[in-house]
Every structure is written in structure tokens, then in C-alpha cells.
Amino acid sequence: MKRLIMLATILAIAACKDSPTEPTPQNVAVVAITTPQTIMVVGASVPLTASAFDADGVKIKDAAVTWRSLTPAVATVSTSGVVTGVTTGQVTIEAESGGRVGSVTLTVDPDPCTNPIALGAGQVRMLSGPDAVACIKL
Numbered sequence: 001m002k003r004l005i006m007l008a009t010i011l012a013i014a015a016c017k018d019s020p021t022e023p024t025p026q027n028v029a030v031v032a033i034t035t036p037q038t039i040m041v042v043g044a045s046v047p048l049t050a051s052a053f054d055a056d057g058v059k060i061k062d063a064a065v066t067w068r069s070l071t072p073a074v075a076t077v078s079t080s081g082v083v084t085g086v087t088t089g090q091v092t093i094e095a096e097s098g099g100r101v102g103s104v105t106l107t108v109d110p111d112p113c114t115n116p117i118a119l120g121a122g123q124v125r126m127l128s129g130p131d132a133v134a135c136i137k138l
Contacts, residue, residue, distance in 0.1 A: 028063060028098025029055040035104055040075075040085050041111040048081040050095035050102060066096045075108055 030053045040046050052063035067077045074089040083093055085108035094103045 026054045026058075026060045028052045028060060028100045031065070031095050031097050031100045031102030033093070033095050033102045033104040035106070038105070039107045039109060040083070041109050042085045042087060043111055045082050045084045046106070048077070048083060048093060048095070048104065050081060050097065052097040052100070060098075063097045068094050068096070070094065075106060 032051050032053065034049045034051070035046060037046060048067075050065045050067075052060040052065070054060055065081070067079060067081050069075055069077045069083070070092040071089065072086070074087055074091040075083050075085050075093070077083045077093050081095070083091075083106060088108055088110050090105055090107050092103050092105050094101050096102075
């Protein structure tokens with residue numbers, strides 16, 4: 001009887017050894033980046049979101065993503081995907097997950113408010129031509 005119990009215990013332990021305790025990792029097939037806008041101004045920040053998908057198009061939950069800017073002189077990107085414009089130009093931002101890379105190109109324009117028009121209370125100023133698009137500081 002003792003031998004039978006010992007044999008059953010050994011078989012139970014051996015059966016547990018082969019059963020997976022963690023889910024099988026999914027292979028990343030595509031990394032997609034979403035952005036609320038593709039044009040920004042110097043000094044502004046834009047949050048990007050990266051999503052990893054498997055070969056069946058199923059989103060991989062909690063996939064680790066690494067961000068990088070191919071032109072950090074134009075715009076930088078944080079580890080959480082927030083892009084900040086540094087100077088005018090175009091920049092490609094990449095997100096990598098599972099060896100796959102997604103990218104998006106953003107344009108950084110000059111800030112039109114670097115030389116705002118100062119107006120006092122009750123003042124009115126007529127603008128035309130290129131000066132018509134300006135910021136007003138009250």
C-alpha cells in the first residue's frame with residue numbers, strides 16, 4: 001500500500017513538472033504607432049502610443065516598447081513616447097517591440113508665438129499679410 005501511495009505521488013509530481021505555469025509569449029509581427037497630430041511646434045509635446053500585434057492581428061497586451069528619435073536635434077522622445085519639438089524640421093520616431101519596429105514622421109514648425117504682439121486694454125491693431133497670423137499677449 002505504501003508503495004502504491006509513493007508511486008501515485010511521484011506520478012503527480014512528474015505530471016506537474018511538464019505543465020506550463022506561464023502563458024506562452026506571443027511573437028510580435030507588427031508595431032503600430034498612433035499620434036493625435038503629425039505637425040507640432042518647437043517647444044510643444046505630443047504623446048504617441050505604440051501597440052504590438054501578433055501575426056493574426058491580435059494586440060499583445062503589455063508588450064515592452066523602446067522609443068527612439070532618429071533626429072534628436074529636431075525632436076526628442078521620452079521612454080513613455082512623449083515627443084518634444086526642439087527645432088524646426090522633420091523627425092522620424094521609432095518604437096521597437098519584440099525585434100519589430102514601427103515608425104511615424106512628424107513635422108516640427110516654428111512657434112508662431114515667439115514674438116507675440118503686445119496689446120494693452122482697449123487697444124486694437126489691424127493686421128494683414130504674413131503678420132495677420134500672430135499671437136496676441138494681453
